[in-house]
Amino acid sequence: MKKQQQLYKGSLNTIIMKLLEQNGKMYGYEITQKVKEITQGEMNITEGALYPALHKMEAEGFLDVELDRVDGRIRKYYKLTANGAEETVSRMEELENFIRNMQTIVNPNLKIG
Amino acid sequence: MKVTAKQINRIDERLIATGFHFMDIRLEVLDHLVCLLEEREGDFDTELEKIFISESAYLQQQRKSFLFRMAGARINLFKDLLWNPVFITLCILSFTVYSLLPYNSVRDLLNDLDILPVALPIAAFVLHGWYFFRSKNKVTGTFAALFSISLLLQFYLLFLVPLVRKLENTWSVLILSLFTSVGLMMYVLFFTYKHKNEAKYRKLLG
Numbered sequence: 033m034k035k036q037q038q039l040y041k042g043s044l045n046t047i048i049m050k051l052l053e054q055n056g057k058m059y060g061y062e063i064t065q066k067v068k069e070i071t072q073g074e075m076n077i078t079e080g081a082l083y084p085a086l087h088k089m090e091a092e093g094f095l096d097v098e099l100d101r102v103d104g105r106i107r108k109y110y111k112l113t114a115n116g117a118e119e120t121v122s123r124m125e126e127l128e129n130f131i132r133n134m135q136t137i138v139n140p141n142l143k144i145g
Numbered sequence: 146m147k148v149t150a151k152q153i154n155r156i157d158e159r160l161i162a163t164g165f166h167f168m169d170i171r172l173e174v175l176d177h178l179v180c181l182l183e184e185r186e187g188d189f190d191t192e193l194e195k196i197f198i199s200e201s202a203y204l205q206q207q208r209k210s211f212l213f214r215m216a217g218a219r220i221n222l223f224k225d226l227l228w229n230p231v232f233i234t235l236c237i238l239s240f241t242v243y244s245l246l247p248y249n250s251v252r253d254l255l256n257d258l259d260i261l262p263v264a265l266p267i268a269a270f271v272l273h274g275w276y277f278f279r280s281k282n283k284v285t286g287t288f289a290a291l292f293s294i295s296l297l298l299q300f301y302l303l304f305l306v307p308l309v310r311k312l313e314n315t316w317s318v319l320i321l322s323l324f325t326s327v328g329l330m331m332y333v334l335f336f337t338y339k340h341k342n343e344a345k346y347r348k349l350l351g
Binding site: 059060061078079080083084087091099100101102103104105106107108 | 148149150153172173175176177179180181200202203206207210214217345346349350
């Protein structure tokens, strides 16, 4: 499990961007729960990795922030900017290529796509 | 469990007491902790203690992020500073005042005043310090001008003061006026950002 986390680490930003592309706007805790739900608990994004990644992408202009009052507190929602949406497409292509290449190496007989 | 407004306030106070002085950092941490609490059942205080222990690494990391964020929250030099009507007015005023000062020559004027742009914002540093310790609702972005303008003034001090002294003509007075205005903009931008940020959060906090 721990070794698997290391493999996911390099794709954290792409995962966040893809989730935001699919869901519009999300807050930090929601992202961690969504990833857990999709991967059926196989993947766990830690807060220590998630929030710095979100803040970095916000500073780079890939994410925009929306504040909302929810149940007596302020919630910070993240959403993709136009730049971020373009970047998501490009990163997803890179990730798909990577997966395809890995698959070719790991299991050369299996044909994808 | 359902977390009440009073309990949220208690967590907020605790976060402030443990070093989360900036609201923009604190509100996200607060929301995250409340989300974790809402997932749990049992006594509020016991569960909160457990969360503070289990999330200690995350809390420590977020607490330390304020310096990085303050330094990273740079001002938009073109939009907020140079293309600002207040800045342009200050430039004209500074140049007029310097030109009207009773000095026999530009050399005498520069001898006395070439460091003035660096000295002018000293009170602004004090103002930032006062605001840092006084306000509960301060935001890292309010301190953006502090870093950007300090860098510009350091550039003036290191590279332009020797040039200004060497030129000893109207261009010297122009550069001096320009950086005098940059120094004064530290006050203007502090109040602009403070007002803008506080208004944004005040509205959300009701």
